[in-house]
Amino acid sequence: MPPIPTKSEIRNRYLLMKPSPSTGAGLYIHVPFCTSVCLYCDFAVTIAGEERRNAWAVGVVREAEMYADCGLTFDTIYLGGGTPSSVVPERLDSIFVGLRGQLEINEGAVCYLEANPEDVTLETTTLWRQLGVDVVSLGVQSFDDEALGFLGRQHSASVALAAVEILLAAGFHTVSVDLIYGLSGQTPGGWKAQLARAVSLGIDHLSCYQLTFHEDTLFGRRLAHGLIEQVPEREQAELFFLTHEVLADAGFEGYEVSNFAAATRHRSRHNQKYWDHTPYLGLGPSAHSLANGRRWWNRRKVRQWQTAVDSGRPPIEDEERPSREELLLEALMLGLRTTDGVDLNRICERHGIDLLATNAATIDRFCKSGHLHMDESRLRPTLTGLAIADTLARSFNL
Ligand code: SF4
Missing domain, CATH: 3.20.20.70 (Aldolase class I)
Structure with a gap:
């Protein structure tokens, strides 16, 4: 720690x-x-x-x-x-x-x-x-x-x-x-x-x-x-x-x-x-935060959290800086759990990877199988896609 x-x-x-x-x-x-x-x-x-x-x-x-x-x-x-x-x-x-x-x-x-x-x-x-x-x-x-x-x-x-x-x-x-x-x-x-x-x-x-x-x-x-x-x-x-x-x-x-x-x-x-990975700050026991490419989370037990804040110490339990691949996989998983899907242009801007170019075969396969569809720059899940969003996200080569 x-x-x-x-x-x-x-x-x-x-x-x-x-x-x-x-x-x-x-x-x-x-x-x-x-x-x-x-x-x-x-x-x-x-x-x-x-x-x-x-x-x-x-x-x-x-x-x-x-x-x-x-x-x-x-x-x-x-x-x-x-x-x-x-x-x-x-x-x-x-x-x-x-x-x-x-x-x-x-x-x-x-x-x-x-x-x-x-x-x-x-x-x-x-x-x-x-x-x-x-x-x-x-x-x-x-x-x-x-x-x-x-x-x-x-x-x-x-x-x-x-x-x-x-x-x-x-x-x-x-x-x-x-x-x-x-x-x-x-x-x-x-x-x-x-x-x-x-x-x-x-x-x-x-x-x-x-x-x-x-x-x-x-x-x-x-x-x-x-x-x-x-x-x-x-x-x-x-x-x-x-x-x-x-x-x-x-x-x-x-x-x-x-x-x-x-x-x-x-x-x-x-x-x-x-x-969509917009920064958020969590206060209170077990609360999680994300900003500046870091994730951190508070002590889970109320007493431990309370003791820390009462003595003026940040009640943080641990932190991590997810790798680019981890953040990208998470962005795909979270995005494909929503009907808005993922904006591939935004992914490119944020994570520096053009998924349409690097994963053309995967995208094509899931579009043909009826799990995904392209809507301009957005890759959206269908209802059957929503049901297996994590599996779809993990199929991408990041
Ligand atoms: S104990 Fe029940 S009411 Fe309290 S947070 Fe858990 S599910 Fe909700």
């Missing part, structure tokens, strides 16, 4: 690259608190009381101070977690004030908040609106009580439905709902009904994720001991295609493998930065 950098080293080392004038950088704040831990969750989360939440809020602003004058201007702020909606609005307000005092944040920066249904009330939504939250991403996961119990969620389907209704009435720019599919025993018909339910609510955006069994989770251990089953790959693929077909028929644009927007203006501007 490299030595922990000082504040001035942070500035010189990580933040020399300015984003292009048209695109600001992204700011991510990791809120590591939840009221209980879901059985499948592998995020950096903890259950903690008010004292630790207070200390974390102060710590986030202290960490932001380490990046003051960093040269980045932010046009998106994303509060993710964990459960950001479980943080009292007054504390969120103090964080926003602190961040604006330390960092260059555009007046019109788009502000995202992840919320759990049980935290959504008329009062909280009013306060979130007053704080400038534009987009709320609601962790519904399922409209079926049995499935919610299986996942270890704290809310019921009726609470989720009421939360969506409150959010829609509050006038946010975008109300998004997260759903999980691929639960053992889930039939295509059952999943289709879940999607139809979500669409019928009039939401602006949907994120649909396949259930993943991470080793260090209760689900991972149960799977290892044969206590639960994973949906076979073929059925998972079927559910993936079904998701895209049903939502396309309902007028949603599947602009990324897992993300669907009712209109282009509802696409996630913040996530787009991860997909």
Whole structure:
């Protein structure tokens, strides 16, 4: 592990690259608190009381101070977690004030908040609106009580439905709902009904994720001991295609493998930065950052992160400078997971390689097989291409 950098080293080392004038950088704040831990969750989360939440809020602003004058201007702020909606609005307000005092944040920066249904009330939504939250991403996961119990969620389907209704009435720019599919025993018909339910609510955006069994989770251990089953790959693929077909028929644009927007203006501007390597800064435990060709990430354990920021040290766990090939492969993988695909001219400018010339046979093969198509300088995946984006990207000779 490299030595922990000082504040001035942070500035010189990580933040020399300015984003292009048209695109600001992204700011991510990791809120590591939840009221209980879901059985499948592998995020950096903890259950903690008010004292630790207070200390974390102060710590986030202290960490932001380490990046003051960093040269980045932010046009998106994303509060993710964990459960950001479980943080009292007054504390969120103090964080926003602190961040604006330390960092260059555009007046019109788009502000995202992840919320759990049980935290959504008329009062909280009013306060979130007053704080400038534009987009709320609601962790519904399922409209079926049995499935919610299986996942270890704290809310019921009726609470989720009421939360969506409150959010829609509050006038946010975008109300998004997260759903999980691929639960053992889930039939295509059952999943289709879940999607139809979500669409019928009039939401602006949907994120649909396949259930993943991470080793260090209760689900991972149960799977290892044969206590639960994973949906076979073929059925998972079927559910993936079904998701895209049903939502396309309902007028949603599947602009990324897992993300669907009712209109282009509802696409996630913040996530787009991860997909096209626009610089982003992450604050809080486990948060990742990318700028100046370097990637670095914070200590995952809340206490370790807190101890570092409290003593004025950057809470960085480690860093790397990806090689040109690694960055290029990642750009291809991330780009081919979106229907915008990759702009080969931009790849050439950024990475100095003309893929059309060096990989003509590969591109031709995947265009003929119906996985990719060329659209002027853009190489775009078809739906079958989206399903195997990583495999397609790895087939290129970089
Ligand atoms: S609410 Fe989200 S972050 Fe918290 S434990 Fe559940 S899945 Fe993890």
